[in-house]
Amino acid sequence: MTNDENTTTAGRIAEAIGERIISGELQPDAPLRQDHIAREFNSSHVPVREAFRQLQAQHLVVAVPRRGVRVAPLNINSVKEIAEMRAALEVVALRNAAPKLTSSHLARIELALIEGDTAQTIQEFEMANRAFHHALVAPCAMPRLLASLDGLQLANSRLVFAMARSSGWRPRSNQDHRLILQALRARNVDQACSLLARHIQTIERLALPSS
Amino acid sequence: MTNDENTTTAGRIAEAIGERIISGELQPDAPLRQDHIAREFNSSHVPVREAFRQLQAQHLVVAVPRRGVRVAPLNINSVKEIAEMRAALEVVALRNAAPKLTSSHLARIELALIEGDTAQTIQEFEMANRAFHHALVAPCAMPRLLASLDGLQLANSRLVFAMARSSGWRPRSNQDHRLILQALRARNVDQACSLLARHIQTIERLALPSS
DNA sequence: CAACCGTTTATGATAGATAATCTATAATGA
DNA sequence: TCATTATAGATTATCTATCATAAACGGTTG
Structure with a gap:
């Protein structure tokens, strides 16, 4: 990785x-x-x-x-904080990556998507999830931004594992990911960015259903 | 600080x-x-x-x-990278900080603004600039986001000092800051956010007039 | 150009010193 | 008696000093 x-x-x-x-x-x-x-x-x-x-x-x-x-302690507020930071930064990264996306990049993204589909455990799913989001933004060639996003992804995974431990886990759909890839293949960058931001915020809403 | x-x-x-x-x-x-x-x-x-x-x-x-x-080497691409990251993250922070802004917070922001007006050297100006942006977002109570922004501000200051060293420096206007504060006092959060994003991107354009 | 050699430097181990913290027990006071 | 405080010993973080190893660098040769 x-x-x-x-x-x-x-x-x-x-x-x-x-x-x-x-x-x-x-x-x-x-x-x-x-x-x-x-x-x-x-x-x-x-x-x-x-x-x-x-x-x-x-x-x-x-x-x-x-x-x-x-x-470091785990507090519930950081779920929202990390989701908002990721949503903001991944959109910036995707907007810069999109013009540079080659078909080999798209293939790599699709590979991560398929790995997510076939994941049986939460560990496998999270690994594929990280790979998908990483592949999506990697071509932007902004090292500082990519490093920030890697750190946020790790923090997010930690929260996901912790919540799965207390509330259980079932395989989740990759429909959001699929739609994002579809928009990118159609060169509809605006839609891809909007889907991505909504996707990240949706995960947060799943994690905190009460608020 | x-x-x-x-x-x-x-x-x-x-x-x-x-x-x-x-x-x-x-x-x-x-x-x-x-x-x-x-x-x-x-x-x-x-x-x-x-x-x-x-x-x-x-x-x-x-x-x-x-x-x-x-x-660490200084490369010109990081100017744009840092500006885009700051613009995205400071808007998120301001949107979360705005509902919590008290009059004492606003006073602190104004103090940093005035210090920027009276700054004689680039060092004083940058210190006041950092203080302004910090005071603007501090009430959001998102520690990870604030830490990221502090790091980006430091990196930005480094670029500013390096460019001033090669191209000279003249006192700059704080009109952007003043308008942001004005929008906040009027409780017009959307306008404050939009002004803030534009402000950060404008600084970048000043730094890279050729591109 | 390539191989060799001595110097510099990063990396890490080890032993030890100091000081802060923690724990458990004892002493004190209400 | 009970709760609070004081204290002594153990644990631990922090840092110094010194040493060993190995990698990188710089120059000199063949």
């Missing part, structure tokens, strides 16, 4: 811990003890501390000076 | 180096040698490496494994 920055120990640790946080294996507010993690990864505390800084920048952990780091 | 995270050595170093990069004192692509910086701050290389990770997450430096970190 993203680049493997496994060349340094710190990057390897950050990736592994980050995955545990997103998957829910590490619960919110769980303390992360640097010496324990160092032992687990056969390293010293130095790369662990670097990994913590990286995870802190991704909002996956919160650090309190002299009290170490904890897994 | 922002919280002082001066409680740890790493945070202190990151803040100091980050300021030098934004001000232009550290040129793009300049190598940052961890031992030199450690000596300068009377520390060892461990907190310096943590500071590097933090600066990397802010896109202020780029790190190549086994080759250390360099000041």
Whole structure:
């Protein structure tokens, strides 16, 4: 998926811990003890501390000076916040990506769509979902924007896994994705953007049916 | 301005180096040698490496494994990228902040506006500019969005300082800011948002008059 | 151009020092 | 008695200092 920055120990640790946080294996507010993690990864505390800084920048952990780091808390308000940020930024990205979309890009998008159709578990579904949204915006060639969106997608996945854990999960339709791809093939960028924004906000509404 | 995270050595170093990069004192692509910086701050290389990770997450430096970190390059495309991201996100933030705006918030916004009027140097002007945009969106109470906007503002300031260095700088009008505040006082949120988006994109057009 | 060699530098390990925090127990006061 | 405070010991984060390893860089040769 993203680049493997496994060349340094710190990057390897950050990736592994980050995955545990997103998957829910590490619960919110769980303390992360640097010496324990160092032992687990056969390293010293130095790369662990670097990994913590990286995870802190991704909002996956919160650090309190002299009290170490904890897994970032999950609060329900961030669902809406992340959805609004994604909706705004993905539309910008798609609008810049659309003129550069080649047929090979479209094929890649369709591949992610099909993978979503055949997904049996929520993990598979989320992976395909991330791949779809990533492929949609990747051609925009705006590295900072893409990095932001990757971070928001990860945060979103964390929320999805957490909510599935409490409310269960059933396979969802990819109809929204299919319509977006269809609009792009027809070179109807405005419609694709509007469908995309509505799609992201719809997911939020599904997550918070009460409000 | 922002919280002082001066409680740890790493945070202190990151803040100091980050300021030098934004001000232009550290040129793009300049190598940052961890031992030199450690000596300068009377520390060892461990907190310096943590500071590097933090600066990397802010896109202020780029790190190549086994080759250390360099000041992030400045490329002209990022002007447009940052402007589009800011325009999209600040509108979202303002739309969420507007219903919560109290008169004390409005007073704070106006204070930043006046400080911009009386600014004599580009440094003063940029500080007031950041304060204005920050005060505008602060009441939205969306921490992740506010953190993103702070990072984009810093990146924007870096570009402004770099361009002023090459093309000179003259005091600019705050008319856009004034109109936004006026629309907010009139509770015309739609107009304020539209003015804000146009304002940010206008700055970009000033920066890149040729394209 | 390509292979070699010494210097510089990043990366990480280890040991240790300091200080802040936490926990559990004891002491104090209402 | 019960609740609050004080305190002592253990745990932990933070940082220093030193060392080892390996990669990259710069120059000199063949």
